[in-house]
Amino acid sequence: MAPIVIKSILISESVDPCCKKVLEENGIQVTEKLNLTKEDLISEIKNYDGLVVRSSTKVTADIINAASNLKIIGRAGTGVDNVDVDAATKHGVIVMNTPSGNTISAAELTCILITSLSRHVPQAAMSMKAGKWDRKKFMGAELFGKTLGIVGLGRIGKEVASRMQSFGMKTIGYDPITPREVTAGWGVEQMTLEELWPQCDFITVHTPLMPSTTGLLNDASFAKCKKGVRVVNCARGGIIDEDSLLRALESGQCAGAGLDVFVEEPPKNRALVDHPNVISCPHLGASTSEAQARCGQDIALQIVDMVKGKGLVGAVNAQVLASTFCQESQQWITLGEAMGAVLQSCASSKPCSQVHITTQGQQPLCGKRWGSPGLGAGRRARAAGAGRQRVPTARRPRRTPAVPAGLPRAPGPALPRW
Numbered sequence: 001m002a003p004i005v006i007k008s009i010l011i012s013e014s015v016d017p018c019c020k021k022v023l024e025e026n027g028i029q030v031t032e033k034l035n036l037t038k039e040d041l042i043s044e045i046k047n048y049d050g051l052v053v054r055s056s057t058k059v060t061a062d063i064i065n066a067a068s069n070l071k072i073i074g075r076a077g078t079g080v081d082n083v084d085v086d087a088a089t090k091h092g093v094i095v096m097n098t099p100s101g102n103t104i105s106a107a108e109l110t111c112i113l114i115t116s117l118s119r120h121v122p123q124a125a126m127s128m129k130a131g132k133w134d135r136k137k138f139m140g141a142e143l144f145g146k147t148l149g150i151v152g153l154g155r156i157g158k159e160v161a162s163r164m165q166s167f168g169m170k171t172i173g174y175d176p177i178t179p180r181e182v183t184a185g186w187g188v189e190q191m192t193l194e195e196l197w198p199q200c201d202f203i204t205v206h207t208p209l210m211p212s213t214t215g216l217l218n219d220a221s222f223a224k225c226k227k228g229v230r231v232v233n234c235a236r237g238g239i240i241d242e243d244s245l246l247r248a249l250e251s252g253q254c255a256g257a258g259l260d261v262f263v264e265e266p267p268k269n270r271a272l273v274d275h276p277n278v279i280s281c282p283h284l285g286a287s288t289s290e291a292q293a294r295c296g297q298d299i300a301l302q303i304v305d306m307v308k309g310k311g312l313v314g315a316v317n318a319q320v321l322a323s324t325f326c327q328e329s330q331q332w333i334t335l336g337e338a339m340g341a342v343l344q345s346c347a348s349s350k351p352c353s354q355v356h357i358t359t360q361g362q363q364p365l366c367g368k369r370w371g372s373p374g375l376g377a378g379r380r381a382r383a384a385g386a387g388r389q390r391v392p393t394a395r396r397p398r399r400t401p402a403v404p405a406g407l408p409r410a411p412g413p414a415l416p417r418w
């Protein structure tokens with residue numbers, strides 16, 4: 001793999017100092033600027049080859065559009081939902097995370113919320129500080145023999161299961177990808193969500209936030225739960241629908257919630273935070289010195305390895321980028337662009353809104369994937385060039401993936417230059 005040149009990196013959040021140290025030891029200039037506004041970031045970002053963030057910096061498409069030199073966005077942590085990965089991919093910017101560095105910390109906080117919910121520890125502690133000695137109000141329930149439903153059986157879900165099993169909890173779960181035989185080996189019986197909801201005394205969610213997991217727990221699913229179910233969300237705000245949760249808390253269908261994450265952070269609507277049966281934290285799942293040291297070091301080392309051409313560990317969009325630049329994809333893109341240019345030339349004054357491409361014979365997958373975007377690019381390129389006087393070449397539009405310096409490319413002819 002050819003090296004990618006990274007000379008300067010902006011760190012826009014509080015990342016462990018070892019990140020800066022490792023990068024600087026490897027000849028990369030590091031600037032730390034915290035609490036930048038979006039406008040600040042848009043004007044700053046063009047000066048850097050790389051950006052390192054945690055979850056607060058929203059790396060939106062307009063920031064990426066303004067980042068003319070950007071080659072890498074490093075996420076010192078797990079979730080990349082604060083990064084517009086599609087926009088980054090379109091611009092040939094690698095997005096990289098460190099998914100295992102904070103697993104244990106997030107799992108431990110989840111277990112702390114489960115145990116706190118069972119014994120009302122935060123509420124009891126607050127009442128002690130208020131000078132009270134209220135032993136009746138905080139009657140709890142044992143976890144022993146209770147059932148914990150774990151939705152999302154990846155890294156964190158697995159660690160939560162083993163820890164809560166040590167309290168004597170029965171662990172059941174659901175994950176569309178992790179095989180049942182695998183989770184059975186960790187003592188988690190998998191079942192459908194329909195089967196899971198009515199069995200649980202506690203439910204904890206550990207999925208990414210995406211369309212299929214948004215509102216996983218909503219009015220309909222709460223209605224299927226045991227009355228008095230307790231829920232925990234240390235994953236992402238919105239997996240448990242916040243309005244449904246409030247309704248379930250108010251009706252008593254849900255007896256308590258432990259929340260580390262919110263749809264809006266910090267939440268302007270304080271109804272959940274202020275509810276007496278809610279224990280909440282300001283997104284502290286990864287806030288331990290150990291997790292931060294791991295994530296800070298991991299992201300720095302991964303970037304250094306990439307610069308040295310040693311590998312692309314943690315790159316979430318590497319596959320898409322690599323396939324964009326492989327010889328086989330390029331042939332389809334070139335064909336698509338040529339067809340688009342011909343089509344655009346023929347279209348005269350009447351623009352066509354839909355184009356159907358029919359192929360015969362065995363077409364490789366990448367032909368399907370890249371033929372249409374190539375055609376669109378070719379049409380746009382031809383349209384852009386149409387007004388100019390005898391332009392022999394059309395420029396490849398900026399929205400088609402730009403080749404970042406040194407991105408792995410299969411050997412073969414050079415990319416076509418329009």
Ligand SMILES: NC(=O)c1ccc[n+]([C@@H]2O[C@H](COP(=O)([O-])OP(=O)(O)OC[C@H]3O[C@@H](n4cnc5c(N)ncnc54)[C@H](O)[C@@H]3O)[C@@H](O)[C@H]2O)c1
Pocket residue numbers: 078079080099102103106151152153154155156157174175176177178206207208209212213234235236260261283284285286287
């Ligand atoms: N609170 C924090 O500070 C903190 C810290 C670390 C991670 N997180 C978040 O925790 C979540 C889990 O992280 P992880 O490292 O375990 O991720 P992971 O990728 O290891 O596991 C996620 C699991 O969710 C499963 N999944 C996907 N869609 C699903 C669905 N519809 N129903 C059920 N399961 C589904 C996946 O198959 C996968 O096994 C992520 O959202 C991450 O961003 C939060």
Ligand SMILES: O=C(O)[C@H](O)COP(=O)(O)O
Pocket residue numbers: 054055056076077078079080102283285286287
């Ligand atoms: O996805 C993650 O890694 C966690 O949500 C932690 O986010 P943070 O790095 O902003 O604490």
